[in-house]
Amino acid sequence: MSSLSVQTSGAAREAVDRHVPALVAEGFAGKLFAKDPTLWGAAAEEESARRLGWVEAAAVSRPLVPEIAALREEFAAEGVDRFVLAGMGGSSLAPEVITRTAGAELFVLDSTDPEMVAAALADRLDRTAIVVSSKSGSTVETDSARRVFARAFEDAGIDAASRIVVVTDPGSPMESAAREAGYRRVFTADPSVGGRFSALTAFGLVPAGLTGVDVEALLDDAEEAAEVLREDAEDNPGLHLGAALGGTVPLRNKIVLRDLGSGIVGFADWAEQLIAESTGKEGTGVLPVVVGDGDAPEAGAADVLLVELVAVDEEAAPEGDTVRVSGSLGSQLMLWEVATAVAGRILGINPYDQPDVESAKNATRALLADKPEPSAADARDGAVEIRGDQELLEGAETVEEALRNLLGRLPETGYVAVQAYFDRLAWAELERLRPLLARATGRPVTFGWGPRFLHSTGQYHKGGPAEGVYLQITAASAEDLEIPDSPFSFGELISAQADGDAQVLADHGRPVLRLRLTDRAGGVAQLLRTVEAL
Incomplete structure (x- = not known):
């Protein structure tokens, strides 16, 4: 039998009790595995009909x-x-x-x-x-x-x-x-x-x-899990997790993902793109907040649901408004895909489209075609160039002043999105910004490496609720790299991707502070010092 386990408490348990009986009575799980495209409403039916092959992927x-x-x-x-x-x-x-x-x-x-x-x-x-x-x-x-x-x-x-x-x-x-x-x-x-x-x-x-x-x-693990997940049963773990993700009242739309020894390395990053891109649209959705195995100072907020990934033999029950999930990797891949489909149904959105992903791509293409001159920095502070609209900057001349202005725009139920457009392997220390900003604000903070987050949380940033503030970090490169038989280089491409996304965010009325590090080592050190002091 499958090793999958989903335990819930508090608001998550209430969501399970509220939604799972109706899903079972309707036969949602059986219909899902029968590839019924009507489960998400008439508007989603055409897209859903072309996107349900995943339910049998392990066998195929x-x-x-x-x-x-x-x-x-x-x-x-x-x-x-x-x-x-x-x-x-x-x-x-x-x-x-x-x-x-x-x-x-x-x-x-x-x-x-x-x-x-x-x-x-x-x-x-x-x-x-x-x-x-x-x-x-x-x-x-x-x-x-x-x-x-x-x-x-x-x-x-x-x-x-x-x-x-x-x-x-x-x-x-x-x-x-x-x-x-x-x-x-x-x-x-x-x-x-x-x-x-x-x-x-x-x-x-x-x-x-x-x-x-x-x-x-x-594949063996996934197929074994599918046998459990396809059952229209009150204890179906996919229905439980999906109800917890999308069915709390009021909606806890920030999902803090913390790994407490699951043994599955980096699983939360995969779940992040699945959930954010599937649910973040039409002004709704749930935002995954990946904290790894680190601190989650934002976990106690009223709009936050804590999801803990634990070892298969972990028996301690969750406390507070929490979900605790365990299982092998193959089984969890199936579990979270089913849960995302369930959450989409409860939220009333189509989990299979991504209408706002293309907007950043189009903006990038336009910038690569036009090759505009880089805009002048609004201010310079050490190894950091500062850019942003005047309403946001309000004459800020230092990184600290600009950051305080950005965080001052943070709604009571808002989140901070840090977007770093450079080498994620060489500069992993920059991820320290996430817990530092979470402690400074008491609010959920996401950290995304550009451009990969554009294919993940980038959809939620534009299509989800308008409650985020955005810190974009780019960096000068000591040496650019040609793309063979292409009119642009890698340096020009990543710059256009950052510029294009910032432009689309601004067009959606999202506050964006842009920091460009003229020296990677010095700029990273300066930025970390500044945020620590907040």
């Missing part, structure tokens, strides 16, 4: 297991044992949590920061293959990574086509181009599975399996 993906194993053996025979994944959103976050939990090495390149791209290129290129994953086949970040790796292989005297593996939807531009180029292998995934629900398809399994992860065991 079985034939991939021997194919991936055979390709891994081929690479091993050729001395190729290091794998880079170029993907965004669900295409990168699922393989990352799968490989990290298994202790397997995978370099997840989900950034356009030139220094992070350079780091991916610099390590053991002679033993490296790259998996390029994109459902649409036109994702600019992944295509740019493909181009730069192909050039690097060629410059090193390596047959580039033999080192490139593609995962995409059938009929995408990437599929035809990859086959024409003779790339090592092209895996096509089920087009009826959306990107954030694709963990148990080729998008999650191919990169993880190539690193040596036992993906068959992962």
Whole structure:
């Protein structure tokens, strides 16, 4: 039997008691696994009808297991044992949590920061293959990574086509181009599975399996869980979790995700993109707040629901307004996908579209086409350039003054979103800003690395409730990196992505403070000192 467990207390328990009996009486779980597109209302029916393949992904993906194993053996025979994944959103976050939990090495390149791209290129290129994953086949970040790796292989005297593996939807531009180029292998995934629900398809399994992860065991866990989750029963853990996420009254729309020894590394980051992109639209939704295993000073707020990820054998019951979840990785991937579908139903939104993701992409394309001159800084303080509209800045001349002005715009039920557009591996210390700002404000604070959060919480920022304030941090790079056969460089691309998102946020009336570090080391140290002093 499945090891899944969902325990609730307080407001979460009340939500379960309020919604689960009606969901069971309606037969929601059975209809979900029968791919009934009417579950989210008439307006969502057309989209839902094309996006429910995930309920059977574990079974449909079985034939991939021997194919991936055979390709891994081929690479091993050729001395190729290091794998880079170029993907965004669900295409990168699922393989990352799968490989990290298994202790397997995978370099997840989900950034356009030139220094992070350079780091991916610099390590053991002679033993490296790259998996390029994109459902649409036109994702600019992944295509740019493909181009730069192909050039690097060629410059090193390596047959580039033999080192490139593609995962995409059938009929995408990437599929035809990859086959024409003779790339090592092209895996096509089920087009009826959306990107954030694709963990148990080729998008999650191919990169993880190539690193040596036992993906068959992962599918076994997921299928076992599906047998429990499809039942219209009062103790269905998917119904319980979904009701807790979307059904509290009043709605606790900030979901603090804290790991208390689950053994699943980085799971909250994957759940963040699933929940935020699925629910954050039409002025509603729930915002995941990832705190890892650290402090959550915001957890006591009246609009916050605490979700704790615990070990399978953890028996202590939750206290307060809390949800406690345990289970193996494969089973939890299925659990949270079901729960997100349930929460969408309760919230009255379509969990399968993402209407505000495209707006930032369009703004980026326009900036790359026009290549406007960078705007002058409104103020400079040490290694930091300060930018923002005059209503926000109010003449601020220091980082501290500008930050205090931004936080002064924070609504009583608001949140702070920190968005850092640079190398997340080399500058992980910047994530300390999250708990520091949470302690300073007593409010939920999210931390997102750009541009990857654009495929995650970026949807919620524009489509969810207008209660956030936004701190965008960008950084100068000591050396830019060309994108072969492209009119722009990686440095220009990440700048346009940051500028484009800030523009769309401002167009939605969201307060945005923009800080550009002219020196990465000095700027990070200065920024951390300033926030600590708040």
